[in-house]
Amino acid sequence: MWLVLSNHITHFNLGGTTMNKKLNAKDFILIGVLTALMWIICMIISTVMSIAGPVTNVFYPAVVAIPNGIVMMLLLAKVPKRGVLTISGTIQGLLFLLVGGFWLIPAALILGGAICDFLIMSRKEISVKSMTIAYTLFSGFFSFGAIVGPLRLLQSAFVAAMEKNNIAQEYIDGMISISSGFMPVVIIAAALVGGLLGSFIGQKALKKHFVKAGLVSVN
Numbered sequence: 327m328w329l330v331l332s333n334h335i336t337h338f339n340l341g342g343t344t345m346n347k348k349l350n351a352k353d354f355i356l357i358g359v360l361t362a363l364m365w366i367i368c369m370i371i372s373t374v375m376s377i378a379g380p381v382t383n384v385f386y387p388a389v390v391a392i393p394n395g396i397v398m399m400l401l402l403a404k405v406p407k408r409g410v411l412t413i414s415g416t417i418q419g420l421l422f423l424l425v426g427g428f429w430l431i432p433a434a435l436i437l438g439g440a441i442c443d444f445l446i447m448s449r450k451e452i453s454v455k456s457m458t459i460a461y462t463l464f465s466g467f468f469s470f471g472a473i474v475g476p477l478r479l480l481q482s483a484f485v486a487a488m489e490k491n492n493i494a495q496e497y498i499d500g501m502i503s504i505s506s507g508f509m510p511v512v513i514i515a516a517a518l519v520g521g522l523l524g525s526f527i528g529q530k531a532l533k534k535h536f537v538k539a540g541l542v543s544v545n
Contacts, residue, residue, distance in 0.1 A: 353405045354413070360401045361414045364394045365421045380500030384477075384509075387469035388516035395461055395524015400532050402457045408447060411460060415439020428487050430480060434471020438464050458525040465521025469514050477505040 349357075368390045375386040402410060416439065419432030442460040476484035481502065488498050505513065 347407060349405070349407055349409055349413075353407065353410075356404055357401065357410060357413050358417065360397055361417045362421075364397050364414070365418050367393050367397070368418075369425075380497055381504050384473050384501060384504050384513055385516055387465065387472050388513070388520035391465035391468070391517055391520030392524040392527065395465075395521055395526075396528035396531060398461050398464075399457065399525060399528025402461075403532055406452050406457075408452075409443060411439040411443040411447060411464060412436075413439075415464070426491075428472075428476050428484055430475045430484075431468075431471045434467045434475065438467025438471070441467070454529055458522065458529070461525050462518055462521035465517045465524070466514050469517030473505065473513055474510040477502060478510055 371390045371393075372383075372386045375382040375389065398414075401414070415435040415437075419435040422431045422435070423429070442464045446456050446460040446463070485498055485502075489495075
């Protein structure tokens with residue numbers, strides 16, 4: 327899958343842009359607006375998939391990663407600077423806290439955003455490839471914080487939180503069952519694929535924005 331998508335992405339003639347500019351007020355506004363949009367998309371998809379049942383619920387981060395990848399690529403094309411993923415992850419994390427989300431979700435979003443930002447996006451030259459890798463990994467962090475971590479590592483606390491929200495025991499048991507065995511690997515892998523697909527679709531749809539930002543060149 328990665329090789330196929332990489333071959334397509336190279337049609338952009340990957341370039342890069344040297345990042346030495348700091349974030350300004352306009353950047354923060356754009357980050358806030360597009361991050362809020364990503365969070366709204368996430369809430370809509372997660373609500374629909376949770377209603378559909380526990381099996382679909384555990385895979386909602388993978389589905390969310392696709393449309394949100396398009397929004398994230400637009401954000402990174404408009405603001406190809408250090409700190410975008412950290413700020414976006416922090417905003418999303420705080421929004422999840424405000425609506426009573428399990429604490430590991432914001433923790434994973436904030437930590438994941440910072441790691442992807444400073445290990446991958448903090449180089450002198452930021453390219454479309456680095457954006458793709460960063461968002462793909464960010465999607466994996468979200469899947470861990472939203473599903474795998476709570477159900478496998480903090481199961482008792484997570485179950486208590488669901489019971490507090492009046493989630494039926496049958497539904498809770500279904501989520502625990504579907505996330506057992508080797509399924510955590512499948513769940514995170516699905517999120518990584520979703521992030522990769524979202525990045526690719528976003529780059530294709532927003533090619534002009536990437537060219538304008540100096541991140542890609544066209545022969």
